[in-house]
Amino acid sequence: MRDATAPRPGPAETEPAETGPAEPGPAESGAPERFVDGYLLYLLARASSIASAEFHTRVKERGVPIPVWRILAVLKGTAGVTVGELAARCLANQPTITKTVDRMQAQGLVVRMTDAGDRRRVFVRLTPAGESLVDELIGDARKHQAMLEQAMGVAESRVLVDALQRLIASTGSDC
Amino acid sequence: MRDATAPRPGPAETEPAETGPAEPGPAESGAPERFVDGYLLYLLARASSIASAEFHTRVKERGVPIPVWRILAVLKGTAGVTVGELAARCLANQPTITKTVDRMQAQGLVVRMTDAGDRRRVFVRLTPAGESLVDELIGDARKHQAMLEQAMGVAESRVLVDALQRLIASTGSDC
DNA sequence: ACTGAAATTATGCCTTTTCATGAAATAACA
DNA sequence: TGTTATTTCATGAAAAGGCATAATTTCAGT
Numbered sequence: 001m002r003d004a005t006a007p008r009p010g011p012a013e014t015e016p017a018e019t020g021p022a023e024p025g026p027a028e029s030g031a032p033e034r035f036v037d038g039y040l041l042y043l044l045a046r047a048s049s050i051a052s053a054e055f056h057t058r059v060k061e062r063g064v065p066i067p068v069w070r071i072l073a074v075l076k077g078t079a080g081v082t083v084g085e086l087a088a089r090c091l092a093n094q095p096t097i098t099k100t101v102d103r104m105q106a107q108g109l110v111v112r113m114t115d116a117g118d119r120r121r122v123f124v125r126l127t128p129a130g131e132s133l134v135d136e137l138i139g140d141a142r143k144h145q146a147m148l149e150q151a152m153g154v155a156e157s158r159v160l161v162d163a164l165q166r167l168i169a170s171t172g173s174d175c
Numbered sequence: 176m177r178d179a180t181a182p183r184p185g186p187a188e189t190e191p192a193e194t195g196p197a198e199p200g201p202a203e204s205g206a207p208e209r210f211v212d213g214y215l216l217y218l219l220a221r222a223s224s225i226a227s228a229e230f231h232t233r234v235k236e237r238g239v240p241i242p243v244w245r246i247l248a249v250l251k252g253t254a255g256v257t258v259g260e261l262a263a264r265c266l267a268n269q270p271t272i273t274k275t276v277d278r279m280q281a282q283g284l285v286v287r288m289t290d291a292g293d294r295r296r297v298f299v300r301l302t303p304a305g306e307s308l309v310d311e312l313i314g315d316a317r318k319h320q321a322m323l324e325q326a327m328g329v330a331e332s333r334v335l336v337d338a339l340q341r342l343i344a345s346t347g348s349d350c
Numbered sequence: 351a352c353t354g355a356a357a358t359t360a361t362g363c364c365t366t367t368t369c370a371t372g373a374a375a376t377a378a379c380a
Numbered sequence: 381t382g383t384t385a386t387t388t389c390a391t392g393a394a395a396a397g398g399c400a401t402a403a404t405t406t407c408a409g410t
Contacts, residue, residue: 017264034252035313036264040320040336041227042248047339048219049266050348055216067396073217077209083359089211090223097398098360118407120358138210145215152345153303163331164222170327173225242366258389271367273390295375295388 007114055144067092067100072109072126072134073141080113080123109133230319234312242267242275247284247301247309248316255288255298284308 036042056106059069070090075081083101101124104110110128115121126134147156181236211217234244245265250256258276276299279285284305290296303310324332 018291035316036248036251039248039316040323041223041230041316043259043336043339043343044219044223044226045266047342048216048223050343050346051219052216053348065396073211073214076211082292084357091220093398094359095361095399099396102360109337118358118406122359130230141210141216148215150185150343151341156338156341159334160342161218163335163338166331167323167327167335168218168225170323171225171263240366259387268368269389270369270391274366277390291378293388296391 040163051148055141058140058144062136062137064133067096068104068109069137071097071104071124072130072137073111074128075124075126076134076138078125080125082121082123083114084121086124104130197262226323230316233315233319238313239308239312240275242271243279243284244312246272246279246299247305247312250285250299250301250305251309251313253300255300257296258288259296261299279305281321 007161011115053072056066059066064072070092071086073090074086083087084094086092087097088100089095092100101110102110105112108127111127113123113125115123152160231241240246242265245267246261249261256264257270258272261267261276262272265272265278267275268311276285276287280287282304283302285299286302288298288300290298327335
């Protein structure tokens with residue numbers, strides 16, 4: 001497979017340009033300083049992804065998709081959040097939230113309640129089943145966070161939280 | 176719509192449980208300290224999402240999907256990266272990278288080159304068209320990063336980068 | 351009150367991602 | 381040298397997400 005007749009977009013050159021080193025590196029100088037290595041947004045995305053990986057794996061092992069976990073976590077401690085606010089707080093688009101809430105409602109984790117004062121708005125609220133599920137997950141999350149803080153140092157972790165909050169504040173984001 | 180006959184998963188209670196305040200809040204005490212407010216992983220994801228939002232919007236306006244931008248950025252300054260490494264560095268799954276590379280190859284942004292030394296491995300490499308596109312995008316990214324650093328303070332930004340690198344290092348991640 | 355604009359959520363279509371698996375090449379080992 | 385594992389990438393079916401838009405409801409101005 002993956003020969004010239006494969007259904008790949010292009011003719012897929014089957015010969016490496018340079019047949020020298022098996023691992024083509026960026027020239028000869030020691031540290032070529034690739035762009036991404038110093039790019040703040042990439043560092044942020046990478047840190048977030050790596051730090052979350054372990055915990056997310058455990059959440060998924062319980063059969064809970066990450067978007068569902070996010071919604072549950074945001075709903076915890078509230079008496080209901082509108083679809084639009086959920087979208088903002090879950091870092092997702094509104095139609096995505098609508099569809100995820102559909103699934104969660106079908107599983108009995110949340111209920112929808114139209115606002116009596118403004119019938120355009122729909123509150124999403126945890127059911128008792130949703131409460132107990134999110135309570136378990138939050139327990140795991142706290143344990144995981146404690147491990148993470150210990151691994152990177154408690155003081156450092158506080159510095160990080162502080163810097164992140166400052167970054168968020170400096171963007172003037174409302175979410 | 177959204178009445179009892181709507182195709183929503185459940186019967187969708189059309190009456191709010193409490194018809195009192197239009198905005199049901201978490202009890203009466205001032206700051207109920209919701210879980211997510213102090214959760215490090217949520218803070219990380221939020222910071223990453225918010226900080227990237229502006230720039231990502233501009234990238235998409237150029238017709239470049241974010242996964243494509245990520246691949247281009249990782250490839251910049253290299254003589255080729257394998258599919259597996261791309262997946263790790265782009266924080267994506269391997270099949271996703273394969274298919275995104277398919278599209279990029281069809282657009283002439285990258286080429287595939289099988290490794291002569293180990294014919295399982297496939298290097299992905301920028302074409303001249305890919306180079307010039309990524310150069311433009313990196314220019315924009317640098318400008319955006321400069322703005323971001325100025326908005327949050329250059330010193331603070333350095334503190335943040337340092338803390339993020341320490342976090343990544345403490346997880347012992349190889350990517 | 352009426353009309354047009356704005357806000358809020360749902361829907362439909364299409365693209366993309368994900369999960370599991372297949373295919374090919376190399377490595378390990380008897 | 382065979383034979384079985386392991387590695388690496390591609391593929392296919394199903395699920396999820398994204399974008400544009402529709403359907404309601406409320407608001408503003410007249």
